Amino acid sequence: MRALTKTLVSVTTAIGIATGGLATAGTAMAAPATTAQERVVTAEVGTLAVVNLGLSSAQAKDVQRWLKTYHGYTGAIDGALGTNSWKAFQRCLKQYWGYTGAIDGIVGGGTVSALQRLLRDTGHYSGAIDGIAGPGTKAGFKAWANQF
Known part of the structure; x- marks a missing residue:
């Protein structure tokens, strides 16, 4: 009985592999559609990204109010820097x-470098202008946001 079961499993596996091999030949033509679909999903996710760089929701709302007053921000004051x-x-x-x-x-990196220059010029950051949002940059951003 065991020998029969092993044989059936082996034959089933071989058929599955062969069928899978034939099935993948047909899907190779559909790969570009999947790639295009992934690009759309990535673009949608990118527009939903929130990067508060360590700010609390209340601090981010203050920054959004400042952006609305001085730099054309038209979005919601929701505390999420999207x-x-x-x-x-x-x-x-x-x-x-x-x-x-x-x-x-x-x-x-370009956005962070410019932010670091703003923070340095306003006395809130003394580190390198390196485009890396490390602890010093985040602390400076928090201190800068607290002035609002």
Whole structure:
């Protein structure tokens, strides 16, 4: 009985592998559609990203109010620094602190470097302008946000 069971499992496995091999040949043509679909999902996730860089919700709301008053922020005052908040911040950073990147709301090295220049110039940061949002940058950002 065991020998029969082993044989059936082996044959079933071999058939499954063969079928899987044939099935994957057909899906190779569909791979570009999956890739395009993944790009859309990634883009949607990117627009939902919240990067408060250590700020509390209350501090982030204060920053959003400041952005609304001075830099064209039109989003909700919700305490979540998302894409629209960072686009407004990037406009500010471009105007005054040497940000040269796209106004895309993505908090990358260029955005962080310009933020570090703002923080240094306002006396809230003394570290390197390295584009890394480390503890010193986050502490400086919190101190800067507390002035509102």
